[in-house]
Amino acid sequence: MHRKGMNPDNVTPDDILCDFCGTPAWANDTPCVEGHQGSIICGKCLTVAYELAVNQKDKVETEDQCRMCLEHRDENGWQGAYEPIATICVRCVKQASGALNKSKHWAWTKPSET
Numbered sequence: 001m002h003r004k005g006m007n008p009d010n011v012t013p014d015d016i017l018c019d020f021c022g023t024p025a026w027a028n029d030t031p032c033v034e035g036h037q038g039s040i041i042c043g044k045c046l047t048v049a050y051e052l053a054v055n056q057k058d059k060v061e062t063e064d065q066c067r068m069c070l071e072h073r074d075e076n077g078w079q080g081a082y083e084p085i086a087t088i089c090v091r092c093v094k095q096a097s098g099a100l101n102k103s104k105h106w107a108w109t110k111p112s113e114t
């Protein structure tokens with residue numbers, strides 16, 4: 001997401017925050033994946049989301065749409081702790097994990113499937 005009060009004509013890496021933990025992932029050189037409408041999930045959140053929603057099948061039930069794909073699915077995934085609370089669906093967790101895992105730019109390893 002974009003930091004509140006940022007200058008839209010001069011977006012800096014500091015202005016791009018992980019929707020799920022509020023970390024300026026780009027500025028910190030943290031692996032991250034972009035979703036729709038400027039949404040971002042960082043690698044740290046993705047690891048937690050993958051372990052909970054995919055491996056442990058510990059999914060949240062919410063009427064909210066997924067912040068990354070902007071759709072609501074019965075299969076929701078995981079929610080961050082940063083206000084406003086963002087939800088990511090299981091499909092996006094898997095897709096983002098696959099993309100980040102393959103990315104040569106980032107050293108990020110997908111949690112092993114259990």
Ligand SMILES: [Zn+2]
Binds near residue numbers: 018020042045
């Ligand atoms: Zn994060």
Ligand SMILES: [Zn+2]
Binds near residue numbers: 066067069070071091
């Ligand atoms: Zn999604």
